Amino acid sequence: MARKQGSHSDITGPKVRDAALRLIARHGCAAVSMRQIAAEVGVQAGALYNYTPDKQSLLFDLMCTHMDELLAALADAPIYGTAMARLEAFTRFHIRFHLPRRDQVFVSYMELRNLTPENFAKVEALRRQYEDALETILKDGEAEGVFALPDTRVSTLALIALLTGITNWYRANGRLSIAEVEEIYWSLVRKAVVAA
Amino acid sequence: MARKQGSHSDITGPKVRDAALRLIARHGCAAVSMRQIAAEVGVQAGALYNYTPDKQSLLFDLMCTHMDELLAALADAPIYGTAMARLEAFTRFHIRFHLPRRDQVFVSYMELRNLTPENFAKVEALRRQYEDALETILKDGEAEGVFALPDTRVSTLALIALLTGITNWYRANGRLSIAEVEEIYWSLVRKAVVAA
DNA sequence: GTCTATACCTCGATAGAC
DNA sequence: GTCTATCGAGGTATAGAC
Structure with a gap:
């Protein structure tokens, strides 16, 4: 648990996938923006591109x-x-x-x-x-x-x-x-x- | 058939719906733009708003x-x-x-x-x-x-x-x-x- | 790894000429 | 009824600081 602040690769990764799955299922892929997914995860849009x-x-x-x-x-x-x-x-x-x-x-x-x-x-x-x-x-x-x-x-x-x-x-x-x-x-x- | 040029309400209307149906079925509503639908019909995007x-x-x-x-x-x-x-x-x-x-x-x-x-x-x-x-x-x-x-x-x-x-x-x-x-x-x- | 900032693009919808 | 032109918003993806 002693982890450098701002480093959450193994936490954020699954959260990105979970948020994307939920939002895309609800609204459709084209209707969901990367910004919305990022907001759901609690990061800024640019950070998503560390995971995909x-x-x-x-x-x-x-x-x-x-x-x-x-x-x-x-x-x-x-x-x-x-x-x-x-x-x-x-x-x-x-x-x-x-x-x-x-x-x-x-x-x-x-x-x-x-x-x-x-x-x-x-x-x-x-x-x-x-x-x-x-x-x-x-x-x-x-x-x-x-x-x-x-x-x-x-x-x-x-x-x-x-x-x-x-x-x-x-x-x-x-x-x-x-x-x-x-x-x-x-x-x-x-x-x-x-x-x- | 003697119809003033540029007046195609009863022709264009169905064409808009046909094109929208085909494109939306293929790609999804959010993934299809009004410009794409217009292009399929053969008009400019603004003209669609005479029909919807x-x-x-x-x-x-x-x-x-x-x-x-x-x-x-x-x-x-x-x-x-x-x-x-x-x-x-x-x-x-x-x-x-x-x-x-x-x-x-x-x-x-x-x-x-x-x-x-x-x-x-x-x-x-x-x-x-x-x-x-x-x-x-x-x-x-x-x-x-x-x-x-x-x-x-x-x-x-x-x-x-x-x-x-x-x-x-x-x-x-x-x-x-x-x-x-x-x-x-x-x-x-x-x-x-x-x-x- | 995340942030801020932004480049560049396309979107839906409207205005006004013809 | 259609066109051209455009507005303001919001899209994906990237760059560089921290």
Whole structure:
């Protein structure tokens, strides 16, 4: 803690990212100025450039970090067993991971169009990895004969849209707990995919 | 057609709205300048203010128009009969209406946060009307005993998210026609809600 | 590492000529 | 109805003192 005054690299860095995430989720990247982010952190605008070369890199960093954390958490999640068991585990994992991360989800979906083409391609590749994890489960379930799907790829995207849509209405202090939301959505997902 | 040169009110007006819609859908409202919109239309920036008092009104107008058209089309759609028949008709209507309107859907969902509180409330009220149309169908189906849902309100929002998500991946020249997409999603929706 | 100050640019919106 | 010209504000990013 004995630290030279004015030197806060390891404190200010995360604060910059937190403030940027919150403000961009709320107002959109183009609508938020570097001055606003700096004010939220409690520094002057020029100081931000010790932590990011420019605004685009800051946005890209936020989105990449989100996707990296998602894929790392997915790799650690207990998803194994039959296709049905894995689909349930994936569904619950998706909800549990995304619901407490409203801002990250918002930014990762809405600000794709503000990325440079190179950065966009990188984020899309990460997203595709995540989608493929679900698609593999669905394919396995079809092979087992336990799932019946009209189109495996489209069903993958449909289920992800269904689940991610929760972040648009869920409120932490609303009438439903995360556990209750999990039950509701697992019920819908299971019925939608199961063979008749 | 014998029209005084320089007088194009009924031509330029729609062109302004079309250009604004396309550019805002692509880059976001805050990222698009009035000068860019004017350039797309082929006039100077100042001329835009003959068609909108300010940028906020232009955005609000785009979103309101979309919701009004949606509700008018819904009122005209052939949605009647049993709850199952109405759910199928609603599903197909939703897909048919939204798929050719990518830009409108994008703007209506992503730019809500850039509306003033008053304008936001108005658009939300329109959206709520649309959601309630589906919720009524689901409630009726439960009363008939033909649907079994874990939570009617949440299921309503879940189905709308599922269906609207199509606009994120559908391409007019892709491997699937709109009719095929309808079949795939109706299959998923029907199975998700039907009583066992 | 943060500050102040600033270069340089683009923004939304308006005024007045045509 | 559109143009040119412009105002005042606020944008990103940098320079140099501390």
